[in-house]
Amino acid sequence: MINTRTKIIAAAVKCFRNNPSDTLEKVAEEAGVSRRTLHRYFENREDLIESCKNEMLVSCNKAMTLAYESDSDPIKKIRNMLFAAIEQGASYAFVKRIYERSNFSDLERKKEFESDDVKSNWLNLIKELQKAERINTELTIPWIFNLFGSIIETAIYAVESGDVAKNDSRNFAWTSFKGAIGLKE
Amino acid sequence: MINTRTKIIAAAVKCFRNNPSDTLEKVAEEAGVSRRTLHRYFENREDLIESCKNEMLVSCNKAMTLAYESDSDPIKKIRNMLFAAIEQGASYAFVKRIYERSNFSDLERKKEFESDDVKSNWLNLIKELQKAERINTELTIPWIFNLFGSIIETAIYAVESGDVAKNDSRNFAWTSFKGAIGLKE
DNA sequence: ATGAAATGTCACATATTTGAGACATATTTC
DNA sequence: GAAATATGTCTCAAATATGTGACATTTCAT
Numbered sequence: 054m055i056n057t058r059t060k061i062i063a064a065a066v067k068c069f070r071n072n073p074s075d076t077l078e079k080v081a082e083e084a085g086v087s088r089r090t091l092h093r094y095f096e097n098r099e100d101l102i103e104s105c106k107n108e109m110l111v112s113c114n115k116a117m118t119l120a121y122e123s124d125s126d127p128i129k130k131i132r133n134m135l136f137a138a139i140e141q142g143a144s145y146a147f148v149k150r151i152y153e154r155s156n157f158s159d160l161e162r163k164k165e166f167e168s169d170d171v172k173s174n175w176l177n178l179i180k181e182l183q184k185a186e187r188i189n190t191e192l193t194i195p196w197i198f199n200l201f202g203s204i205i206e207t208a209i210y211a212v213e214s215g216d217v218a219k220n221d222s223r224n225f226a227w228t229s230f231k232g233a234i235g236l237k238e
Numbered sequence: 239m240i241n242t243r244t245k246i247i248a249a250a251v252k253c254f255r256n257n258p259s260d261t262l263e264k265v266a267e268e269a270g271v272s273r274r275t276l277h278r279y280f281e282n283r284e285d286l287i288e289s290c291k292n293e294m295l296v297s298c299n300k301a302m303t304l305a306y307e308s309d310s311d312p313i314k315k316i317r318n319m320l321f322a323a324i325e326q327g328a329s330y331a332f333v334k335r336i337y338e339r340s341n342f343s344d345l346e347r348k349k350e351f352e353s354d355d356v357k358s359n360w361l362n363l364i365k366e367l368q369k370a371e372r373i374n375t376e377l378t379i380p381w382i383f384n385l386f387g388s389i390i391e392t393a394i395y396a397v398e399s400g401d402v403a404k405n406d407s408r409n410f411a412w413t414s415f416k417g418a419i420g421l422k423e
Numbered sequence: 424a425t426g427a428a429a430t431g432t433c434a435c436a437t438a439t440t441t442g443a444g445a446c447a448t449a450t451t452t453c
Numbered sequence: 454g455a456a457a458t459a460t461g462t463c464t465c466a467a468a469t470a471t472g473t474g475a476c477a478t479t480t481c482a483t
Contacts, residue, residue: 057459071338074259076440087461092442153256153395189413195401196392196410203388204418207381210338216380225381228374232417233389242429261470272431277472 058094060084065105066147077101106151109144116141117171127178128187128238134175135230136223138205139212146209149202175201182236189235197234204230243279245269250290251332262286291336294329301326302356312363313423319360320415321408323390324397331394334387360386367421374420382419389415 064084068075077098081088095101120137121130138145179197182188208226211217217225231238249269253260262283266273280286305322306315323330364382367373393411396402402410416423 072259073257077442078440088441089443089462090460093460097442189417192410192413193402193406196396196406196414199392199396199401200389200414203392204385207384207388211381211384216384217378221378221381225377228377228420229381229385229418232374232420233414235413235417262472263470273471274432274473275430278430282472 057084057086057090061086061091061094061101062105062108063143065101066109066143069102069105070143070147070150073102105147109148112144113138113141113148114171117175121171121174127181128236131175131178132227134171135201135205135227139208139223139226142209142212146206149206187237192234200233201230204233242269242271242275246271246276246279246286247290247293248328250286251294251328254287254290255328255332255335258287290332294333297329298323298326298333299356302360306356306359312366313421316360316363317412319356320386320390320412324393324408324411327394327397331391334391372422377419385418386415389418 061080061084065080068080068083077091078088080101081091084091091101095104116137117134120133123133124130176194176198179188179194183190183194204226208217208222211225212219212222230236246265246269250265253265253268262276263273265286266276269276276286280289301322302319305318308318309315361379361383364373364379368375368379389411393402393407396410397404397407415421
């Protein structure tokens with residue numbers, strides 16, 4: 054049961070992902086509601102953006118946590134997290150765009166949201182694999198982290214643009230990420 | 239010798255890359271000129287964006303063409319093109335953002351700009367490598383193309399954010415791209 | 424030092440976007 | 454079906470962004 058507020062947020066995520074200053078008229082149109090209605094749900098642009106941020110984060114974190122817990126093998130955990138993020142689609146892409154300006158240590162320092170559990174878990178998995186020399190030890194953790202996000206985003210865009218079928222994008226993403234970090238399965 | 243027009247374009251590229259609707263006041267400020275001056279050089283927002291597009295494309299194409307011509311070995315050609323793009327930094331990232339909404343076949347169909355030589359050359363290199371089974375043949379060309387762009391962008395951001403040193407980013411990018419497409423050197 | 428060119432400051436008209444009241448209409452709930 | 458709730462349309466004031474003329478100031482070239 055999709056309600057108006059959810060519709061507006063989804064539309065805003067879509068619009069603001071590429072243009073943080075897109076007009077609220079555009080967002081309303083994308084949501085299929087009037088701008089007057091949009092204003093009833095969200096006090097102003099800032100409120101709308103904050104709401105998008107929070108909701109998309111919650112959604113992504115939930116999915117990534119489930120994925121993390123779905124298997125005991127570290128490789129499978131990472132793989133499932135990659136797939137979960139791709140499944141999130143626009144949500145993930147939106148969150149990634151928001152935090153694109155931050156560097157890795159900033160993100161690590163800011164314990165402002167729940168994704169830190171997801172991120173810590175993910176980081177520990179990668180560190181474990183590097184320690185065991187199961188992946189390329191020359192690549193730094195920040196690099197691998199950012200690459201993970203980029204490959205997911207690439208997969209999401211590939212599906213959205215019609216270049217790649219949904220199932221293929223998952224497999225390509227995993228194949229590419231594996232190879233990129235030198236993972237031997 | 240950096241002139242005012244160039245300064246404005248560089249500032250616009252920086253601002254518009256993340257927010258296509260950033261105010262011209264912001265762009266002027268970023269350029270270190272008054273908005274009045276910006277208006278003397280550029281008729282309006284559209285004119286400014288078009289100029290950015292054209293200049294960044296020219297710059298990227300030139301660099302990528304030089305890189306393509308700098309070696310005869312196909313692997314070295316690709317590697318040098320990757321490095322050239324990373325070297326372009328903001329220019330490349332800007333161009334990538336402009337065309338992010340397009341899918342691969344659209345880009346191939348649109349013979350509207352000179353980058354088609356660069357792209358054709360690059361595509362032929364990849365096709366050649368797949369034919370010779372020197373890279374993973376299961377990954378599609380559109381996927382590889384988009385991944386190439388993403389890894390470059392990842393490297394550019396990593397440097398900008400301070401996560402990764404400039405030389406490291408080149409090496410990481412090449413290592414990751416190689417692995418991602420299953421290239422055996 | 425002088426004149427030309429480039430730029431900045433200021434002001435203002437116009438265009439666009441935002442936020443919200445009033446009322447009509449549509450939808451949902453019981 | 455009636456009442457409550459949600460939404461749309463319209464309007465308007467306020468805020469913000471844009472484009473440009475006039476003039477002052479700074480910079481550059483000789």
